[in-house]
Amino acid sequence: MEMEKTKVTELQSNHLNLERNLAAARAHELVQKRELNSAADELESLKRKYSRETEDLSADLRKKERELREATEDLRLARADLERERESVQTLKTTVESQSTAHITLTAQNNALTTQLAALRSSLDYSSADASNMRMELETLRKRYTELESEIREAEMVRRKLHNTIQELKGNIRVFCRVRPLLSSDIPPELSLTITGSLSSALKTNTEDIKRIREQCLAQIDFPDQRDHKEIVLKSSSESAMGQERKEAWNFTFDKVFESDSTQADVFEDISQLAQSCTDGYNVCIFAYGQTGSGKSFTMEGGPTEETAGMIPRAVEQVFQVAEYMKSKGWEYKMEGQFLEIYNETINDLLGKGEFDKKKHEIKHDKGSTRVTDVVVVPLKSSSQVRTLLSMAQSRRTVASTLMNERSSRSHSVFTLRITGTNVHSGESCEGSLNLVDLAGSERLNSSGAGSDKDRLKETQNINKSLSALADVIAALGEKGEKSDKHIPYRNSKLTYLLQNSLSGNSKTLMVLNLSPLATHLGESLCSLRFATKVNNTTIGTAKRTTRVSS
Numbered sequence: 001m002e003m004e005k006t007k008v009t010e011l012q013s014n015h016l017n018l019e020r021n022l023a024a025a026r027a028h029e030l031v032q033k034r035e036l037n038s039a040a041d042e043l044e045s046l047k048r049k050y051s052r053e054t055e056d057l058s059a060d061l062r063k064k065e066r067e068l069r070e071a072t073e074d075l076r077l078a079r080a081d082l083e084r085e086r087e088s089v090q091t092l093k094t095t096v097e098s099q100s101t102a103h104i105t106l107t108a109q110n111n112a113l114t115t116q117l118a119a120l121r122s123s124l125d126y127s128s129a130d131a132s133n134m135r136m137e138l139e140t141l142r143k144r145y146t147e148l149e150s151e152i153r154e155a156e157m158v159r160r161k162l163h164n165t166i167q168e169l170k171g172n173i174r175v176f177c178r179v180r181p182l183l184s185s186d187i188p189p190e191l192s193l194t195i196t197g198s199l200s201s202a203l204k205t206n207t208e209d210i211k212r213i214r215e216q217c218l219a220q221i222d223f224p225d226q227r228d229h230k231e232i233v234l235k236s237s238s239e240s241a242m243g244q245e246r247k248e249a250w251n252f253t254f255d256k257v258f259e260s261d262s263t264q265a266d267v268f269e270d271i272s273q274l275a276q277s278c279t280d281g282y283n284v285c286i287f288a289y290g291q292t293g294s295g296k297s298f299t300m301e302g303g304p305t306e307e308t309a310g311m312i313p314r315a316v317e318q319v320f321q322v323a324e325y326m327k328s329k330g331w332e333y334k335m336e337g338q339f340l341e342i343y344n345e346t347i348n349d350l351l352g353k354g355e356f357d358k359k360k361h362e363i364k365h366d367k368g369s370t371r372v373t374d375v376v377v378v379p380l381k382s383s384s385q386v387r388t389l390l391s392m393a394q395s396r397r398t399v400a401s402t403l404m405n406e407r408s409s410r411s412h413s414v415f416t417l418r419i420t421g422t423n424v425h426s427g428e429s430c431e432g433s434l435n436l437v438d439l440a441g442s443e444r445l446n447s448s449g450a451g452s453d454k455d456r457l458k459e460t461q462n463i464n465k466s467l468s469a470l471a472d473v474i475a476a477l478g479e480k481g482e483k484s485d486k487h488i489p490y491r492n493s494k495l496t497y498l499l500q501n502s503l504s505g506n507s508k509t510l511m512v513l514n515l516s517p518l519a520t521h522l523g524e525s526l527c528s529l530r531f532a533t534k535v536n537n538t539t540i541g542t543a544k545r546t547t548r549v550s551s
């Protein structure tokens with residue numbers, strides 16, 4: 001029992017120990033539970049914390065990823081940029097290389113230029129010295145130039161004086177004679193039929209046919225003076241009543257004789273000097289005289305081409321050329337033109353508008369210049385204007401007469417170019433005129449067939465009256481040389497009265513006698529040649545230019 005008691009006691013103490021252990025274990029468990037709970041709490045808060053941190057980290061990660069992508073893109077762009085930069089660097093490198101080559105060349109050039117510059121500088125130093133010498137020389141030359149200019153002006157005045165003295169020595173009335181060529185229209189139909197081929201209007205070719213026809217149609221006209229061209233000889237042979245051959249020859253001498261092959265330019269060459277005188281203040285008068293169809297209008301007005309242009313357009317052109325040339329000598333010219341017709345002693349304005357033979361025009365003379373009332377005076381600005389005036393006049397005549405040639409054959413036409421000049425340096429002024437007159441046909445009464453027609457008779461009488469008035473005036477002027485109070489019958493015809501100032505001693509006159517080459521016109525040609533000889537034998541006093549010097 002004791003043993004049992006000890007055992008119970010032992011068991012009890014064990015039990016107690018166990019209980020104590022249990023309580024301790026329980027307390028420990030409680031502690032442990034508490035610790036567990038707090039650990040769970042802690043775990044929970046850690047979990048939450050970690051989850052937050054994980055989220056933050058994920059967000060961070062996403063952000064980093066985005067940044068990474070962006071950085072990658074930036075890197076790609078940067079690489080592309082870099083590539084481009086590399087390329088441009090390469091290009092620049094090439095450029096730099098070529099630039100440096102150029103630089104080397106330029107440096108070499110620069111060096112050469114620097115050397116040149118130095119050389120130039122030193123030559124410039126010499127040149128500046130030269131330049132100042134030259135400036136002085138230039139000044140001297142300028143002075144000399146001014147002196148020479150005034151010397152030229154004086155020389156020009158002397159030249160003009162000499163030119164006019166030559167003209168005066170040649171005589172103030174000169175006569176030229178011009179024979180026109182044979183025309184196809186001159187050939188009678190019965191003869192022209194025998195010609196093979198076409199006919200040119202002026203028969204210049206020398207086929208056998210034409211030679212034969214020439215011989216049959218042409219008058220025998222010789223030009224013996226082949227050096228000076230001053231003589232013309234008309235010959236005829238006829239049979240006397242006794243059957244003997246009678247030969248006759250008539251010699252005439254003029255200032256110039258133009259053969260049938262002479263051109264308008266040939267004739268003008270001898271006229272141009274005279275035409276030019278009007279720019280020096282002279283009154284110049286050029287007449288075309290001759291029977292109908294002898295070539296007066298052709299000589300004065302001419303044809304439409306440059307080659308066939310007559311004396312009027314050529315003279316006007318010449319006057320314009322002289323005026324242009326004289327500009328450099330200080331001369332300024334004003335020119336105006338008028339174109340009149342005298343038909344049956346009535347003046348008509350070929351540039352006017354009114355009806356022909358209706359308007360009354362009066363001739364007025366005042367201090368050496370002549371004006372006609374109520375006529376159109378055209379200011380002339382260029383020589384080409386004259387062609388327009390000539391064709392205007394021609395169409396006026398065509399309107400006035402259905403047979404224009406008939407009217408122009410029976411009227412005188414007078415183209416007048418009036419010229420006034422002033423010299424801006426010397427104050428000198430001058431006034432001249434150029435009258436170009438196409439006279440009416442000079443044939444005698446019986447040969448114009450006037451007998452049967454009253455109007456034609458009146459026309460022919462008027463023409464003859466005015467032509468003989470012209471001859472009388474010229475003759476009286478010739479006689480006046482000896483008697484200064486000699487009456488000159490200018491008023492005997494409209495033509496002489498109109499041309500009074502251009503026919504008097506103060507002017508220069510030229511008569512161009514036109515001759516037909518036809519044998520049938522031999523008688524008329526002789527009459528014309530005798531008339532022209534009378535004119536040619538007249539000496540009219542010295543021409544004077546109309547000049548003034550302004551004060």
Ligand SMILES: Nc1ncnc2c1ncn2[C@@H]1O[C@H](COP(=O)(O)OP(=O)(O)OP(=O)(O)O)[C@@H](O)[C@H]1O
Binds near residue numbers: 183202292299
């Ligand atoms: N030198 C010449 N060369 C060529 N043809 C000419 C020449 N002279 C005159 N003629 C011609 O002769 C013809 C008559 O000439 P123009 O009409 O000039 O004579 P005209 O004397 O003026 O006659 P009219 O008194 O009838 O006016 C015209 O056909 C003209 O073209």
